[in-house]
Amino acid sequence: xxxxxxxxxxxxxxxxxxxxxxxxxxxxxxxxxxxxxxxxxxxxxxxxxxxxxxxxxxxxxxxxxxxxxxxxxxxxxxxxxxxxxxxxxxxxxxxxxxxxxxxxxxxxxxxxxxxxxxxxxxxxxxxxxxxxxxxxxxxxxxxxxxxxxxxxxxxxxxxxxxxxxxxxxxxxxxxxxxxxxxxxxxxxxxxxxxxxxxxxxxxxxxxxxxxxxxxxxxxxxxxxxxxxxxxxxxxxxxxxxxxxxxxxxxxxxxxxxxxxxx
Numbered sequence: 001x002x003x004x005x006x007x008x009x010x011x012x013x014x015x016x017x018x019x020x021x022x023x024x025x026x027x028x029x030x031x032x033x034x035x036x037x038x039x040x041x042x043x044x045x046x047x048x049x050x051x052x053x054x055x056x057x058x059x060x061x062x063x064x065x066x067x068x069x070x071x072x073x074x075x076x077x078x079x080x081x082x083x084x085x086x087x088x089x090x091x092x093x094x095x096x097x098x099x100x101x102x103x104x105x106x107x108x109x110x111x112x113x114x115x116x117x118x119x120x121x122x123x124x125x126x127x128x129x130x131x132x133x134x135x136x137x138x139x140x141x142x143x144x145x146x147x148x149x150x151x152x153x154x155x156x157x158x159x160x161x162x163x164x165x166x167x168x169x170x171x172x173x174x175x176x177x178x179x180x181x182x183x184x185x186x187x188x189x190x191x192x193x194x195x196x197x198x199x200x201x202x203x204x205x206x207x208x209x210x211x212x213x214x215x216x217x218x219x220x221x222x223x224x225x226x227x228x229x230x231x232x233x234x235x236x237x238x239x240x241x242x243x244x245x246x247x248x249x250x251x252x253x254x255x256x257x258x259x260x261x262x
Contacts, residue, residue, distance in 0.1 A: 004121050017076075019075050031082070034079065038075055041070060054107070062085050129178075
């Protein structure tokens with residue numbers, strides 16, 4: 001069995017590849033959300049038995065007794081989320097919630113969740129934070145698909161988004177956490193992300209990164225060494241600046257400065 005695991009605050013994500021893996025009956029303190037990517041999972045859940053095929057998303061409430069797994073010799077690949085009860089409820093704007101159904105067949109959503117988990121597992125902390133944003137947005141879709149009604153606040157105008165943009169610009173060297181952003185705007189994380197994306201087409205982390213790389217371009221034009229630029233703008237090191245600058249502008253900072261010098 002090959003497992004990759006990461007923790008982002010209270011959220012835990014995992015990506016697993018195995019052959020014929022089985023689990024004894026057990027339970028969890030937190031919500032457990034899984035997306036099957038390859039293979040059939042036979043599930044026993046609180047006295048019921050059913051199957052989850054590739055493209056299925058499973059949703060288990062805290063304390064639910066579960067067990068099962070793949071048939072002997074069968075390849076099985078899946079991603080998992082472990083979300084504390086209070087965190088999931090607050091992230092989606094609820095005082096408390098329970099999943100009404102344990103299964104939905106949603107191949108596109110399962111693939112999106114797998115991609116978001118891969119981002120969370122990145123070695124780059126900036127990508128990991130962006131992965132957390134993607135996971136929170138997908139949690140809203142997943143919960144809605146298994147009977148959780150998402151209470152939507154009144155239409156969120158552009159003013160809170162502008163306030164968050166100002167905060168991100170002021171703290172560009174160390175971008176606030178998603179919890180801090182939500183507290184600043186008085187919104188759940190899910191509603192904050194939906195509103196910000198609707199108004200800008202980007203997540204807060206993506207917006208902060210495009211501003212960071214834009215400012216990096218300005219400092220590089222002034223002739224500052226790439227290492228100083230990376231430090232000034234909160235990149236972990238020069239290689240992080242190189243990676244994100246190249247992704248935005250198609251060439252690394254050193255090459256960019258060389259071309260400016262002619």
